[in-house]
Amino acid sequence: MPITHNNPRRHACQGPLLRAIALAAVTWGAVSPALAQTAWKPNRSVTIVVPYVPGGGTDASARATAKLLGEQWGQPVLVVNLPGADGLIGTRKVAEAKPDGYTLLLQTPAIVLTKHAPSFTGTDPLTSLVPVTNIAQSPGVIVANGKFPATSLPELIKYCKTAATPCSMGTGENVAKLFGQQLKAEALPNLIVVNYKGTAAIITDMIANNVNFAVTGVASALPHQKAGTLKIVANQGTHRFSEAPDVRTVVETGMPQYEYTTWFGLFAPKDTPPAVTQSIYAAVREAMGHAELQKAITAVGAEPLVNTPEEFAAQVRKEDERFTALAKRFPLN
Template identity: 30%
Template sequence: MFKRIAVLGALVLASLCPVLAAQAKYPARPVVLISPYQAGGTTETFARLIIDDVGTLLGQPIVIEQKPGAAGTIGARIVATSAADGYTLLANTSQHVMYDGMLTRLPFDPMKDFRPVGVLGSAPIILVTGRDSAYRSFEDVLAAGKTKTVTFASGAQGSLPHLTGERVAIQANLKMTHIPFSGTAPALTNVIGGHVDLLYSTAASVMQQIRGGQLRALAVSTKERMKELPDVPTIAEMGLPGFDVTAWYGVWAPKDTPAEVVDAFNKAMREASSTPAAHKRMEALSVTPNDMTADQFSQFAESERRTWLDVIKRANIQPVN
């Protein structure tokens, strides 16, 4: 009888071995990376800088799918409710960590229902104005904002460029009114046309217009000047010491995704970001590569969340439905 049990046990174990091996090998099939915005947007652009190389390193293609709507929450919800196996991931802007400060009816918890995987890259935010604007420098903006209301645009309510403008207004005690647009393109049109005074935007979205002379760059948000714009000062050096903001784009997995799966994808992201070819692609868009581990990204995301929820509170921005 004991011999029969031993034989049966061996047969069961043998039958499970292929299953266990398949589970251990990740990925065994293509991975879907959901971008919760329209095709061709900045999130997809950041992802495409390295994602093909990530797929090559992992041995499976990474397929980007757009699931836009509701400030990115439709796509995020799809990932939050997907199987926690690493085959459905989310690429999102830094707005992800502050969703619950901007929206009252979230179908998920932006931190508890997701597991941080890695950062695709980061970029400065640039303060620009139209070519014919009266604002010739950041000092002009500071002086004007003390005595009158200055308008500034961004591509979306609650976006990092929007909150960067709010943070400047708070720290410098300026009178500023935010004018949100549905995307950077209409915001650009209105600033170039002189209908709105200023625009805060990621570098990739405005460098072409700066180089073409349609926009004038007044300041950059990072602690160091941009190599591409060496004559444009940082906000910190113009009277707001310690000011340092970067727009970052991260990859997130469902909350119960195994650590080994997260680490495998993160490792491939960091390796893909470190190649000369990737650096060349990123440099063309003023993007900085990132080599955070998943644990480091988790700590960074929590820190960013605290910072920007505080800005939302101090700016008296009310969440919407």
């Protein structure tokens, strides 16, 4: 699969992504002459901060990235989990760090919603950070209990409209909460939206049929789909993914307003020199060009997404505009 450049919008991948990428990473070859001549290269360890608990998609992407950058630079690249406050604790840690390339942040589109959360009104971490590059992208999916009688979003809506008891939807991060409120307002006024602190608890409750469906990441859902305990009802991406080719996208079924593809992107503190961010981008791009890594990512429903700092900044701005408009219509609670 080719690397995607300047791709538009693209919750979460778990351990399978990390393990698959780690296996591919050990086969990577030498650094190219072009990369060796970049303007900046670390001479000590680099830290990537993940502002969420270990085991989620951002954590898996960070650890895979740490492995590949360590291979490229010949220096340790450490991953530190600093969860809390919807990702704001770890994000602030990076924003306050020295802008020298040695402290990086791996975040998702959820970062653009921080300023819209009631407890963080007026707090916009994006003003203290600079986008560096994307690492990967993965479609959001609508997942239900394995026995749920629907195989697409329109079927889910039709079922819930006539069900004897109101359907319930589990939500974790703010993006999922936003979509839950949107779906309730636009299609299912009787929908019960249940907010959770993380994806793991939602998965457990869906398997136990305590909650009917949820928005989550494809890699979180795939193992349970294969086991038959959960069912991917709809793919929120713009195209079908190889590990679940029969699952239709929301675009295909005429509901593009629910499209959501998450990205896992690297950020640096504001005022980090352009030469540094460009060099980090170049190192990521070099490693992501290996077919083994692309295959490992694709195998778990994700795909490579590497773009320049300028392209990534434009992508973040576009995401910010979209979610700001949605947050005004459907305020987070």
